[in-house]
Amino acid sequence: MDYALLEAKAQIRRQLEAFGPELNDLALEHPPKGINADLAMPVFPMAKAWRKGPPVIAKEIAEKLDWPEEGLIERAEAAGGYVNFHFKRERFGERVVSDVATHGLDYGQLDRGRDHTVVLDYSAPNIAKPMSVGHLRSTIIGEALARIFRKLGYATVGINYLGDWxxxxxxxxxxxxxxxxxxxxxxxxxxxxxxxxxxxxxxxxxxxxxxxxxxxxxxxxxxxxxxxxxxxxxxxxxxxxxxxxxxxxxxxxFDVWSGESEFYSAMSDRVIQEAQEKGITANDQGALIIPLEEYGLSAPILLRKSNETTSYETRDLAAALYRLDTYHPAKVLYAVGNEQSFRFQQIFKALELMGYGGVEWVHVNFGFMTLPSGRMSTRKGNVVLLEDVLDEAIERAGRVIEEKNPDLTPEERAEVARVVGIGAIKYSDLSQSRGKDVVFEWDRMLAFDGESAPYLQYTYVRCRSIHRRANVALQPFDGAALEAPEEHELLKTLARFPEIIEDAAREYAPHTIANYLFSLAQEFQGFYEKVPVLKAGSEAQVSNRLQIVDSVATVIRSGLDLLGIEVPERM
RNA sequence: GCCCCCUUAGCUCAGCGGAUAGAGCAACUGCCUUCUAAGCAGUGGGCCGCAGGUUCGAUUCCUGCAGGGGGCGCCA
Incomplete structure (x- = not known):
């Protein structure tokens, strides 16, 4: 599966081999707006070894490179300390459109994770308590990561590990x-x-x-x-x-509903026994512990309380071992708030001491959600229930639809309100990086303008609307008919989707995808204003632009799907 | 006291080693007889918390400090 951009980069790397392996570490970057180039390579790091100024080096490299006729690269040129690369726009455009058209909603799929399993532990509400907006982050981040890893070819196991003991x-x-x-x-x-x-x-x-x-x-x-x-x-x-x-x-x-209650007896005994065999336990005031001071952790893990009951840490260790035995994962991710980071340090250290350090244990941490009035407390009653947020979102979306698009039938309206309302909630959380604390505010979480799910959904709807109105047969994409610079920019952005998915997975950061989709949508909206599609100058242009529009729709839809957000066809 | 997360425009946030620091919201000005105005174009607004260090280059990495949030064995 070699998508256009991966292929273009590979072609550049192949040419760079003429200089030996020295240039392998140089990055191929996407130049900022205002720079006229498709890819750029800073050569500053070579200055010392080559004993020359970066502009000289860039010039030497650019001049020596030689681009095969059938490739995707048109030319390279030096610009200060950078070597800038230019694509053969026609061929690159054809490749991108064909990539998207042939893969459809699977565009962006890679097989990075073949034969590897990722276990994801997310949501994990406590039984006997209502779910609050506070549960949103773990639930939505975990679900998005599961979808992202699946897209990269990993097998995933999503576990809802209930607080039930x-x-x-x-x-x-x-x-x-x-x-x-x-x-x-x-x-x-x-x-x-x-x-x-x-x-x-x-x-x-x-x-x-x-x-x-x-x-x-x-x-x-x-x-x-x-x-x-x-x-x-x-x-x-x-x-x-x-x-x-x-x-x-x-x-x-979820693939699996589990819970602490499954791990308090036999499984816990196994953990305790294994820890004792490894000689890492100690007795303290009648309790059995794993001391961790020597690893810089100020508190030990409590394996068994003085009253003989198990502790949650023991159950977590037992659950971890069970997951290893059952799923043989390469990674185990826990989508849990920052407030538990100390506990995960303890647990991961204990797993390592017990000999299970060969697996990637990751605490996918995220910031604390509070109310404007302070901390949420279900017991004290200052809490916003998740159910109420969902209801409110759908209701607000319904009101906007009534105003903006009164032609929809009541059934359509209800469905669109659901998709838009729920989407808005998810997007508001998934569009910012995980680490930061968030203060819950109705108007912010349920924003329907600007950087929001409805904006992306609306962009999709516009694409679909053009598509519906087009009653022409598509011709093969004709690179020679590309004219507007916006077309090329859009195609370049579409080409980045696969690597964006990889970035998101590497950083466990769904917001990478959210931000990418927003910038794609913004670009499309600019295109939409400036560049006529159905009334373009020639049949070839109409056909080309329709295919670009379809590609944008596909990527937005499939990107939103990675975030667990649906799209309507009209809104 | 120790540990973790955070500090970028009035507000909410991207950017996390590279070319003039970007969005959204809010404010103001325009744009619906051309593909849905939940949109677009434009204006104003920045010691990137502070001080050092590493580097050809730091908003980005390291150290220290300050401020905000969270946590530190029989709750999870």
């Missing part, structure tokens, strides 16, 4: 037995579970014995006592049913 569920079980209401649990399970959990916490502030009750009931769970376990099982099942509704609306899918 721990002392808190001892508390919840006890609380429900004390104050729970069956009918309410049936009607709105998460609401009812939250109610008794909040009550437990409120009372716990005055009554310290409750904390002990929580521990006692968790111990019952870990010992497998039926009364506790049956209740817990119901809580879990009911929660999953609620979560599934939201995932369906978000278009998020």
């Amino acid at each position: 721990g002392t808190q569920f001892g508390r919840l079980t006890y609380a429900f037995i004390q104050w729970g209401d069956e009918a309410a649990l049936e009607a709105d399970p998460i609401q009812e579970l939250l109610r008794v959990y909040v009550k437990f916490h409120d009372l716990m502030e005055e009554d310290e014995s409750l904390e002990e009750q929580g521990r006692v009931w968790f111990a019952k769970l870990e010992r497998g006592e039926e009364e506790a376990l049956a209740l817990w099982r119901r809580f879990r099942d009911l929660s999953i049913r609620e979560f599934e509704k939201i995932y369906r609306r978000l278009g998020v899918q």
Whole structure:
């Protein structure tokens, strides 16, 4: 699979071989706007070895290079310390259009990951609690990364690792037995579970014995006592049913639903046993730990608490080993917030000490989401529910559609509102780099203008609209009929899509794709204003431009698909 | 005290070793009898937190400092 740009770069590299391997490390860059060139190579690093000034070196290289007639490169020239390359526009354009046309929505697919598996751990909500907007980031970033890695030929395993075990569920079980209401649990399970959990916490502030009750009931769970376990099982099942509704609306899918509860017994015993065999454990105040001070980590991993129950770290280690055994992954990614970075340092170090350092363990971290009023807390009630955000987005989108395009049928409108509303939410999160904290604001998350999903979707819709109105038979793409500079620029941008996907995967950064699509869309909108398609000067131009328009539509659609965002045909 | 993330235009953010630092929003000015104005064109707006260092070259890499956020064993 050699796409136009990869091929062009390979051709340049081949010519550079005339200078021996010395030039291999020089980068081939995309020159900034305003520079008249298609690719550029800075030669400054050669100055010392060659004992010449960069402009002289650039000139020597440019002059010695020789471009085969059948290649994609027209010529090279020196410009200061750069060698600038120019494509044979006709042939390059033909290649790009044919790349996109032959691969369709699979354009950009590469086989970088053949025979490799990536395990992705994302979303991971806690059962018995409503999902808030806070869960959006992990869910959406994880889903996007899974799609990106799949596009590069990796097998992926998306795991929803539920927070379904721990002392808190001892508390919840006890609380429900004390104050729970069956009918309410049936009607709105998460609401009812939250109610008794909040009550437990409120009372716990005055009554310290409750904390002990929580521990006692968790111990019952870990010992497998039926009364506790049956209740817990119901809580879990009911929660999953609620979560599934939201995932369906978000278009998020998992290959595996798992959870901490699967890893507290036999699997945990194995972790403890292996760690002991490796001689990396110690006893401390009745608990079994893995000391990590000598690796610069200020706290140890707690393998077994003094009351004999397991800790979440043990369960995480057990889950990690299970994933190795089951999927044999090259990488295991955890899409989890910054606030847990210390914990992942501990876990990855422990895995290394246990002899499992051969796998790439990656904490795909992201910033904290807060409300303008401060931290979210489900228990304290200052929280924005994910469900409400989805509803609001769709409703707002519906209002805009009614205003902008009243011709749509009610059914169309509802569907477009869904696609646009959900898209806007996802894009607002996926378009910025992961690391930064975000403050949730309705108007920002649900923006429909400027850099937003609706802008990209609208660009797609415009492409499709032209396509629908064209009732001419396409002729083979005719490079000789390329005329407007915008055409060439657009073709170059389209040609970058495959490498953008690789960048996104390498950095675990979906926003790379979002930003690329936005700049492609912007370029297209400029083209749309300036360059007539259906009313172009010649039949060859109409045909060419239609094919460029179709290519833009394909790349936008397939790029948005990588982000888990759908496109409407009209809006 | 130690560790992690962040600091670029009024606001929200791209750019993360290369050629004059870019968008979106907000403000102002234009553009719908040509392919959907959720659009386009234009104007104004920047000690790229501060100080050192590495480099031919630093917004980008390293060190220190300041500010914001998060975390630091029986919660996850």
